[in-house]
Amino acid sequence: xxxxxxxxxxxxxxxxxxxxxxxxxxxxxxxxxxxxxxxxxxxxxxxxxxxxxxxxxxxxxxxxxxxxxxxxxxxxxxxxxxxxxxxxxxxxxxxxxxxxxxxxxxxxxxxxxxxxxxxxxxxxxxxxxxxxxxxxxxxxxxxxxxxxxxxxxxxxx
Amino acid sequence: xxxxxxxxxxxxxxxxxxxxxxxxxxxxxxxxxxxxxxxxxxxxxxxxxxxxxxxxxxxxxxxxxxxxxxxxxxxxxxxxxxxxxxxxxxxxxxxxxxxxxxxxxxxxxxxxxxxxxxxxxxxxxxxxxxxxxxxxxxxxxxxxxxxxxxxxxxxxxxxxxxxxxxxxxxxxxxxxxx
Numbered sequence: 012x013x014x015x016x017x018x019x020x021x022x023x024x025x026x027x028x029x030x031x032x033x034x035x036x037x038x039x040x041x042x043x044x045x046x047x048x049x050x051x052x053x054x055x056x057x058x059x060x061x062x063x064x065x066x067x068x069x070x071x072x073x074x075x076x077x078x079x080x081x082x083x084x085x086x087x088x089x090x091x092x093x094x095x096x097x098x099x100x101x102x103x104x105x106x107x108x109x110x111x112x113x114x115x116x117x118x119x120x121x122x123x124x125x126x127x128x129x130x131x132x133x134x135x136x137x138x139x140x141x142x143x144x145x146x147x148x149x150x151x152x153x154x155x156x157x158x159x160x161x162x163x164x165x166x167x168x
Numbered sequence: 169x170x171x172x173x174x175x176x177x178x179x180x181x182x183x184x185x186x187x188x189x190x191x192x193x194x195x196x197x198x199x200x201x202x203x204x205x206x207x208x209x210x211x212x213x214x215x216x217x218x219x220x221x222x223x224x225x226x227x228x229x230x231x232x233x234x235x236x237x238x239x240x241x242x243x244x245x246x247x248x249x250x251x252x253x254x255x256x257x258x259x260x261x262x263x264x265x266x267x268x269x270x271x272x273x274x275x276x277x278x279x280x281x282x283x284x285x286x287x288x289x290x291x292x293x294x295x296x297x298x299x300x301x302x303x304x305x306x307x308x309x310x311x312x313x314x315x316x317x318x319x320x321x322x323x324x325x326x327x328x329x330x331x332x333x334x335x336x337x338x339x340x341x342x343x344x345x346x
Contacts, residue, residue: 018210035208037207037208043206046202046206047203047206047240050199050202050203051199051203051237051240051241051243051244052191052193052241052244052245052247053240053243053244053247054244054247054248054252055172055247055251055252055253055254056171056172056252057254057255063171063331066331067255068255076257077236077239077240077243077257078207078240080236080260081203081207081209081234081236081237081240082207082208084207084209084236085204085207085208085209085210086208088208088209088210088211089210092211093210093211093212096223096224097213097232097265097268098235098265099264099265100262100263100264100265101260101261101263101312102261102262102263103259103261104259104260104261104263105258105259106256106257106258106259109256154260
């Protein structure tokens with residue numbers, strides 16, 4: 012027996028108010044954040060100099076907030092946007108407590124609103140609110156995101 | 169040089185300033201794969217070329233660079249000028265990606281200062297700015313407003329200037345810049 016696996020949700024699945032507890036979680040290492048910050052040229056030594064980070068009052072090099080955001084976003088993709096289309100925008104992105112190497116982040120989301128696309132039949136625009144939090148239940152990032160979402164039957168269009 | 173630059177403390181920022189950042193960045197396939205996959209992003213649009221050829225009637229010729237990669241690169245290009253002396257990132261809003269980015273595109277960034285205000289601590293202030301990223305053909309690929317907490321020169325510059333000199337090897341004691 013062959014089982015053809017499909018991943019992701021469609022426009023019709025995003026009923027307003029529906030909540031998602033996203034899979035996996037992810038633990039950060041110092042190497043993750045050093046690689047991310049240097050690869051993307053984040054030229055503030057807070058993100059790659061341990062001694063300087065302590066001088067600013069941190070416990071050590073914090074995980075770059077843009078990496079925290081990108082990871083929380085990544086954890087939501089299978090449930091929210093994998094079957095869909097392009098990323099349209101993000102608003103009200105706020106960072107909470109700093110994340111340090113060794114911390115683990117998780118994500119949950121809620122459907123805020125949806126509407127059918129006027130210009131693209133078979134597609135709609137969905138907005139979710141996502142909250143990322145650590146192993147102690149402290150919020151590390153939250154934001155609202157909009158994406159193009161495919162309707163069932165519009166496959167391949 | 170001190171441990172960080174001397175021209176980007178809170179006192180240096182005023183609404184209306186537009187910084188055209190010095191460096192550009194050509195986005196590589198490695199950039200997109202590494203960040204997309206290390207953040208557990210499962211959207212094939214970023215790593216399956218055949219899938220992309222089918223999506224949206226073939227509207228995109230290639231794998232898309234993931235939005236958070238484009239965002240991080242544009243913020244990175246702006247960082248030495250804007251947030252080298254930042255103490256914390258507070259907020260982003262109004263983030264959009266008007267045109268797609270593909271491997272091989274070259275990004276440039278500029279930043280307009282929108283607002284400067286007091287923080288709830290005396291040694292730092294808050295700056296709100298709009299970062300715009302463009303690629304080689306002039307099309308806008310990223311826009312976003314960023315709010316961060318940044319050191320005040322009045323409280324930090326002297327200490328920042330001593331950061332390296334206080335750590336000099338014994339045989340270099342007494343060295344001063346210039």
